[in-house]
Amino acid sequence: MSELPPAPEAPPAPHTARRRVPDRLDVRPLDRFRSFKVKLGILVGAVVSVAALLTQVSIRAGVEPLLAIPLVVLIALVFTQLLARGMTSPLREMTGAAQAMARGDYTQRTRATSRDEVGQLAAAFSTMASELEQTDQMRRDLVANVSHELRTPVAGLRAQLENLVDGVTDPDPAALEVALAETERLSLLVNHLLDLSRLDAGVVELDLESIELTPFLHEVVDAAALAAGGRDVRWIIDVEPPDLTVTADAARIHQVIHNLLENAARHSPVEGRIHVRAARTADGEGVWIDVDDEGPGIAREDRSRVFERFQRGGYADSSGGTGLGLAIARWAVGLHGGTIEVLDDPRTDRAPDGRSSLIRVVLPDAATST
Template sequence: MSRREGSSPTGEFPAIRPLGGLPSFKVKLGVLVAVSVTVAAALAWVGVRSGLHPLVTIPAIVLVALVVTQILARGMTSPLREMTRAARAMARGDYSQRITATSRDEVGQLARAFTVMARDLEETDRMRRDLVANVSHELRTPVAALRGQLENLVDGVTEADPAALQVALSETERLSRLVDHLLDLSRLDAGVIRLDVQPIALTPFLHEVVDAASLAARAHERDVHWTIDVTPPDLAVDADPERIHQVIANLLDNASRHSPPGGRIRLTARAPEGGDDVVLEVRDEGPGIALADRGRVFERFERGGRPDGSGGTGLGLAIARWAVTLHGGTIEVVDDERPDGPAGRSSTIRVTLPRRPAAPGAPRTA
């Protein structure tokens, strides 16, 4: 909410700020006292020169000094009054209040800091509401499906055969993934995570991750094929195996959910010449991520800029970015080099990790 500079927050009276150009609140107070004393002394001198009785001049001097002080002080304290009104509005849940800060003194600095805080609180409150709404939606879908399936089994509508139980198991696994992701996010928001850094031989490690992803894909009847390419074959990196397993597993799960039937998912690892990094890439043959959405897919509950029915929680890529950042690395969507790839979209996600983190095993701030 913006206001025209120089107007009051209520629009009733103009915010007179004759001392607004002074850089310090202490200087303003000094000027205020000096002006008040000067006005009082001038009026006293005029009264004496005019021969007026003190009972007349003294009340007049006090009244005029109060008026001058009120005029000068109003501009000095108006941001404080605005902050009071804004704080009361924020207590009611209204974070849209903004403070008009035209002065350069300490009160003006406080007003600008208050406005920044109001914006941050507004964004935090929006994220909290979005989180509650998204989690409620994500929980409702598998819970409703699981409840419906169990009701059919209890009522005898559906036989308790392996196919029916597999449906219930799939929804239960989806709930379990969401709970696991939420627990990871709670660790992220806690701020400090300790990495158990150790050497990882990437060839056997990536085969192990792909084997687990392949089992999960078959359980969900996803017809995909996997390719692993590690160059050189003995490539290794110092990292936390559990966290890197989590990163690759989330990327592979994301790729398998968006791959067409019979699609191929390619996982590569290489060491660029002359560098101290290891580059991991996951590429699928799905519809890809639009250029405009490449930054947003790593936010919580984002799915390539659009909702889908693939069964994802919308948290996998956010958790992957968190784990990669803990290692001092980066994760991004890069241009797809497939000649037959969709125009303007990419299905390649690249993870860049330092071969040796700056402080192995030390606590990292998320």
């Protein structure tokens, strides 16, 4: 059976920020004032003063009242229009930006130069537009990534089943095992997406219980070894003291450690060792759990980004990872009020260029913190 190439990553949507052409009539001499009411008062006073001054000048010049009054009113209106245009310019810009956003263009921004309520509104509007643009880009990336991640196992499963139906491959245990592996991969992705939907909805509650870590970690390692599909790696568990316990949600912590072990097994070399260590924190109010493997490690500049969705540590991952495991692990640890991070590998000879495979989970003990 020929292997199908993975689907190409969808290119991100291009950002074409539009530059606003400055309006030559957009005069804003009142931007220094922090109150729109004060601006209105100054506008009224300035218009009245200009009208009175022009009236006095026209009288002294001997201009007929029937001609002077319309001229004074016209000049006062022009003066009012110039000042009012600058005061209301952010409102017009926000209207145009809102109309553009309704068409799906989130690149429009407003020029907030005034200090009054309108300027504050314009600044808040620009911030909202920026956040909406980021959210829309995240949505596009999510759709592209999920489409790619779903397409790969579905394509593999379809090819395997077509080979079985056409008689190219015999329906022996090996062929069925390949189909089962692709099905499990698809199921794992669906479960991860469901977890992310619960994350976004914020509807997950913790079922706290006392967990004895030695048997618990052995149970997680057994499950991870089974899911590793016979990868030739060694699992080493070290809990100090052996009867160490922590109060947490067993299902969620099982999910965290299982994701870390699955990620470690995927990137470990043949006959590589995966260490799982646990001990109480220095302050005695929680525990830390380390997962360390002998894989290529995570670059220093990628240590924060690796916990984001659909990120894989800054290097190509053709081993079947979804790029969601570490994001879900960070979410589950965060539910407990804990932390998860990539630490420096103490074995400097195995950490070239600042890479490290040592990931530490710190869990506050709910029993000691209450």
